[in-house]
Amino acid sequence: MLKLQNVSKQFDRKVVLDDINVEIKTGEIVSLLGPSGSGKTTLLNIILGLTQLDHGRIIFNDMDLSNVSMKNRGFNIVFQDYALFPHLSAYENIIYGLRNKKGLVSETELQEYIDFLELKPHLAKKIGELSGGQKQRVALARTLVMKPKILLLDEPLSALDGVIKESIKQRIQSIAREYKLTTIIVTHDPEEALTLSDKILIINQGNISQFGTPQEIINQPNNDFVKEFILKQLQIKRQNIYNLFGEKYA
Amino acid sequence: MxxxxxxxxVIFLSIFLLFTVFLLLPLGTLFVRSFETDQGFGISNYLSILSSKDLNEAFGNSIKISSMTAVITTILAFTLAYAVNCTRIYRPIKTVIKTGILIPMLLPTITYGFAIMYSFGNQGLLTKIFGRNLFEIYGFNGLLMGYVIYTLPAAFLLINNSFKYIDKKFIIVSKLMGDGSLRSFLNTIVQPLLGTLGGAFVLSFILSFTDFGIPASVGGTYYVVATQLYQVMLGSIPDFNNGAVIAILMLLPAVFGVLLLNYLEKLNFHYDKFSNIELIQHKCRDICLGIISSAIIVAMLSVFAVMFIAPFLNSFPYDLTFTLKHVLSIFQSSNLTDIYKNSLLVAVLTAVLGTLVAYCSAILNARTSLRGKSTIDIVSMITNTVPGMVLGLSYLLLFNGSSLKGTFTIIILCNIVHFFTTPYLMAKNSLSKMNPSWETTGELLGDSWIRTVYRVILPNSASTVIEMFSYYFINSMVTVSGIIFLVTAQTSLVASEIKELQHFAKFNEIFVLSLLIFVTNLFIKLLCDYFQKKQSINR
Structure with missing residues (x-):
């Protein structure tokens, strides 16, 4: 279990996160949802260990990781732009970290990851030759082979289009279930958060607006912000579909 | 980050120390020495220099000729860049312009003067072709011609690069809006380039104002600041304190110029998008600019033609039979081959170490969150401002009594510092465009920071590193002004040896040595271009 206790952060005297308290169970998919500048990426970076917190504690499986370096926390991330190394092939990217941690995964396990993410036909390709969805899967494979204790995803679907988005969404859910991997996702899209996650942490101006399951958020919004930000957007989307295609699709 | x-x-501290000892301290010493007099400290050195008729005249001459050079160079460079970017002239002509313009950069400036003498002198190649003396070469005319040839490549590269960032779609829009040719030209080409044109002017001015090679060879009795400084320092009675004053005064236009360059940068337009559009057909424009630009290149290169001919003739221009004796005598002279080896050693070490220093500096600035990293930008601004002669002189003053005096180490360090700005900016520009998450990703995948730099950052910036190496190498081979105060009989380099050979009127040797520098630089340039191309194909 991951516990965030009284986590606070300021940048240039501006409060970015204010006393955040959350508990995330093992194997859960949790979305950090909020508008731009709400503090969700900062929170993700604090969990990762990239950004140092000002106050509070990060506890994982009863161990205080607040002062543990990013490298030693054992968490891993897929960045929004994937940060793949363009001079290497897809396969070389996937096994990049294994040169530093020999024996971490067996050859069979490695092939399983590759098969699971359907990357076999693309292994020899250079990064520039891959589509957005393929890049995303290579980045996921590269991260998964490092066997992270928690998988962090920064806006994983923002650069993808419709059908690929759905396929990656399903894949993320399968990964979390298959490997019982706690997965924390940053997103600004309410629909994405509601359809992908077990729980959603809605952040506004550095504070938690609501933390709950998608059903709780839809049926019992805590405050006006949640209503406005989440429900209003969904209603507008629904109305647009209704206007275009009628009630059958709305 | x-x-x-x-x-x-550790790397930051090492770089900081390097520039403290080999940039700030020497300049500080120079500044202090300029106030040092027999009676202690005071401004009497400045008063004596400012009241000296010769020096005032030299300053006036330098400003006058540098301004004229800057005007001519900017117009010529703009014409060439316009022909390359905004016309549909025959593509091979464009390639010749872009390649030919770079040739003078592969030669020391001191060679330009001798090439002018052998082309336009009484018995010169071009004088023979035209059948008469075209003009008096020693003094103003020769200097002006030399400076224009020297500054044209740099000004062209600057303007040509800016042309790439001009959205030519606006030319079409302007035409569609009913603008006449002149109005369209002014609004869509000149206006967006104003900052760059100003920059080209300032750059040409600074380069000519601070160059030593050209006036050393063809200046005659037309004194400029650089020759005055040389005379004061290495003349019959060296006067270090007055030399320091002249160096400080020489620094002023350069400082002013760099500040002006930074200001002019703001005038440049920045388009959000660039569209690739077909240029409008205009036969008259293409023919005219094709002829003009070809003429500029031919005129410029014809000055150097003699350099490729004279050393292979028995006694140019009197005995025109072919011979290899001049070339062979250079290779048989152990002294000159040793000097060539010295130059190679200095250029290779400068290129390797300079690239390392500039790359490390850039990586710290562009890709880390180190506190104080912006000091590297200040350092690069200072190295951009300080002329080679001033830096060399400041080393002479600071390290005169030290064990560094008369060593290759001091020459290499001087070159590394003197040419630091351009490679540093190349690397910074390239590194800041790369994905900012690579280091974090590398760390999460078990790499140390150094290992990620080696495994990821370096391979992805290999092309820039090769370009930096090439820049450092070529400039180290051709520089005269930077090292003229630092070389000794044991550490003599080809470019400085050419200056010595001038006293003995050994022009064949001068040209053969110049050819050696040219061929070496060309080889390195082609080799680097090949590796850069290979890199881009692999991507």
Missing amino acids: PNVKIEMR
Whole structure:
């Protein structure tokens, strides 16, 4: 279990996160949802260990990781732009970290990851030759082979289009279930958060607006912000579909 | 950006120390020495220099000729860049312009003067072809011609690069809006380039104002600041304190010029998008600019033609039979081959170490969150401002009594510092465009910071590193002004040896040595271009 206790952060005297308290169970998919500048990426970076917190504690499986370096926390991330190394092939990217941690995964396990993410036909390709969805899967494979204790995803679907988005969404859910991997996702899209996650942490101006399951958020919004930000957007989307295609699709 | 690591601090401290000892301290010493008099400290050195008729005249001459050079160079460079970017002239002509313009950069400036003498002198190649003396070469005319040839490549590269960032779609829009040719030209080409044109003017001015090679060879009795400084320092009675004053005064236009360059940068337009459009057909424009630009290139290169002919003739221009004796005598002279080896050694070490220093500086600035990293930008501004002669002189003053005096080390260090700005900016520009998450990703995949730099950052910036190496190498081979105060009989280099050979009127040797520099630089340039191309194909 991951516990965030009284986590606070300021940048240039501006409060970015204010006393955040959350508990995330093992194997859960949790979305950090909020508008731009709400503090969700900062929170993700604090969990990762990239950004140092000002106050509070990060506890994982009863161990205080607040002062543990990013490298030693054992968490891993897929960045929004994937940060793949363009001079290497897809396969070389996937096994990049294994040169530093020999024996971490067996050859069979490695092939399983590759098969699971359907990357076999693309292994020899250079990064520039891959589509957005393929890049995303290579980045996921590269991260998964490092066997992270928690998988962090920064806006994983923002650069993808419709059908690929759905396929990656399903894949993320399968990964979390298959490997019982706690997965924390940053997103600004309410629909994405509601359809992908077990729980959603809605952040506004550095504070938690609501933390709950998608059903709780839809049926019992805590405050006006949640209503406005989440429900209003969904209603507008629904109305647009209704206007275009009628009630059958709305 | 990755968290600050101990390795970053160590590298930063080393670089900081290097520039403190080999840039700030020498310049500080120079400044202090300029106030040092027999009676202690005071401004009497400045008063004596400012009241000296010769020096005032030299300053006036330098300003006058540098301004004229800057005007001519900017117009010519703009014409060439316009022909390359905004016309549909025959593509091979464009390639010739872009390649030919770079040739003078592969030669020391001191050679330009001798090439002018052998082309336009009484018995010169071009004088023979035209059948008469075209003009008096020693003094103003020769200097002006030399400076224009020297500054044209740099000004062209600057303007040509800016042309790439001009959205030519606006030419079409302007035409569609009913603008006449002149109005369209002014609004869509000149206006967006104003900052760059100003920059080209300032750059040409600074380069000519601070160059020593050209006036050393063809200046005659037309004194300029650089020759005055040389005379004061290495003349019959060296006067270090007055030399320091002249160096400080020489620094002023350069400082002013760099500040002006930074201001002019703001005038440049920045388009959000660039569209690739077909240029409008205009036969008259293409023919005219094709002829003009070809003429400029031919005129410029024809000056150097003699350099490729004279050393292979028995006694140019009197006995025109072919011979290899001049070339062979250079290779048989152990002294001159040793000097060539010295130059190679200095250029290779400068290129390797300089690239390392500039690359490390750029990586610290562009890709870490180190506190104080912006000091590297200040350093690069200073190295951009300080002329080679001033830096060399400041080394002479500071390290005169030290064990560094008369060593290759001091020459290499002087070159590294003197040419630091351009390679540093190349690397910074390239590194800042790369994905900012690579170091974090590398760390999460088990790499140390240094290892990620080696495994990821370096391979992805290999092309820039090769370009930096090439820049450092070529400039180290051709520089005269930077090292003229630092070389000794044991550490003599080809470019400085050419200056010595001038006293003995050994022009064949001068040209053969110049050819050696040219061929070496050309070889390195082609080799680097090949590796760069290979890199881009692999991507």
